[in-house]
Amino acid sequence: MSPRVSFLRGALVAGVVLGAVGVVAAASAAAVAVYFARRIVTPPRRPAEDxxxxxxxxxxxxxxxxxxxxxxxxxxxxxxxxxxxxxxxxxxxxxxxxxxxxxxxxxxxxxxxxxxxxxxGWFYLGPEEFGLPWSDVDIPTDLGPAPAWLIPAPDESTRWAIHVHGRAVRREETLRSVPTFHNAGYSSLLISYRNDGDAPRSPDHRYGLGTTEWRDVDAAIRFALARGAREIVLVGWSMGGATVLQTLTRSTLASFITGIVLDSPVIDWVTTLQFQGIENRLPPLVRAGAIGLLRETWGGVLTGQAQPLDLHGLDLVARADELTSPILLFHSEDDGYVPVTASDALAEARPDIVTYERFSVARHTKLWNYDAPRWEGAISRWLNDLA
Structure with a gap:
């Protein structure tokens, strides 16, 4: 065999091998992107003990x-x-x-x-620990009754706080804020929402990252209004922050929302997903692929979503001009799950309505746990100014 033929055959074999490697690599990257996207919108069976x-x-x-x-x-x-x-x-x-x-x-x-x-960050296991009157109630939603805890104000009041927990947890997460609102004269409604393990599941059994869950917050507002509420503060933790912001921008009852408290909130999901992808050491192409799956209609075949996610609509930094209610914002620089950058950007974009309590060491949704006097004091002062 001549050297030229040998060289050409070797080059051909090398090309086939490299092509096969490229196909395998692309398939592996696509599989990881699907896994990452699916994990984001799928409620976990149980939290990891890490x-x-x-x-x-x-x-x-x-x-x-x-x-x-x-x-x-x-x-x-x-x-x-x-x-x-x-x-x-x-x-x-x-x-x-x-x-x-x-x-x-x-x-x-x-x-x-x-x-x-x-x-x-959960500390209390149930409303009975406060020694206050409380009751189990059901919120009528479009999927069926969603259980909630109602802790009435110490005196008759038209001021209510609706507490909305984050992703992969339940309403127990929000119990930490009840005493502060109770002392300020607010009734507290601690709600469940679709796919959280307490409320009814949606047909696709998938999170909407706030784009569907807000409907259950809207139903909670209707429940409160039917019982005499006229001034409502929404309290959102982590993904609950994204959910209450969607409620503020979508609900026909937004005029009754007099303020919003956000703890470690997701204000821009793309920023959060990119951060999580980097934390999981995913290459840029895989991160982009996962985000693309979430926002495209055809991606639902792989992720199980009934509807694609409107990630632009979930970016409340870009939509900051649409926000109308006063906001008290808590976030820690070392959050570890939801980057503080979007909260920084929202505070900078809307200093006229945002009061920002920026921590440096507290982790995700653990700011009360780290420094309860500071956290509770900030809410008390803000509620006093709101009144």
Whole structure:
């Protein structure tokens, strides 16, 4: 065989191999993009227990060092697939690899046997812990009755706060804000919404990232108005922030919304999804592919969504001029899940209506846990000014 023929044959084989590698790489990238997009809109069966527990006794628990375990404050520690629950407090000691914290209470389960857990901003497990009158109620939604907790104001009042939890959690998350609103004379309605595990599921069993969930907040507003509310503050945590902002811009009842409180909110989903993609070490092409799947009609075949997401409509920085109600905004620089940049941008775009409490060390939706006096004081002052 001549050198020329040998060279051409080798080049052809190399081309075929490289082409095959390219096809495999493209297929792998597409599969990862589908997995990432699907995970974003699919409610998880149970939260991951990502915190290692070394040991525990009656008064302390020894945890491996992690971004959450080393932040001061009061937190929940779920374990045994959420069947176990403890409340942890002050840091007693720490080393380069471990953190020992005070155990405030063990509410259920055997913490001494646990080896994995999850640190959560939830602190209270139910409204009965406040010693205040409360009741279970059902909010009529277009999917059926959604359960909620109603904690009336200490005196007859037309001021209500509707508390909206974040993604992959339930209304217990929002209990932390109840005492502050109660002391300010507000009735509190802590709602569930579609696909959160308490409220009815949508036909596609998928999150709308605020584009569908706002309808359940709108139903809660109607419920409150029917019971005498005339001034309503919406309180949104994480994805609940995106949801209440959608309510403000979409609801025909927006004139009754006198203010909005946002804790670690998603204000621009594209920014958040890009951040999450980078945190998961996904290449730019994969991140772009996942976002494209979410916003295109045909993407629903792969993600399970009944409708594509209007990601432009979910960008409240770009739509900042449409916002009309006063906003109290909490966010921490080290959030870890939802980047603080969109909150910074919204505060800069609308200083006329946004009061910004920017933390540096508190993590995601754990600002109350880290510094409750500052968090509660900011809300009390803001409500006083609102009145």
């Amino acid at each position: 915190q290692a527990i070394v040991s525990a006794d009656s008064s302390t628990v020894l945890l491996t060092r992690s971004p959450d375990s080393q932040v001061p404050g009061r937190y929940s520690l779920f374990f045994d697939d959420t069947r176990g629950h403890a409340r942890i407090g002050a840091i007693v000691e720490h080393t380069q690899s471990t953190v020992r914290r005070e155990v405030i209470t063990v509410d259920r389960g055997n913490l001494s046997l646990a080896r994995r857990g999850r640190i959560s």
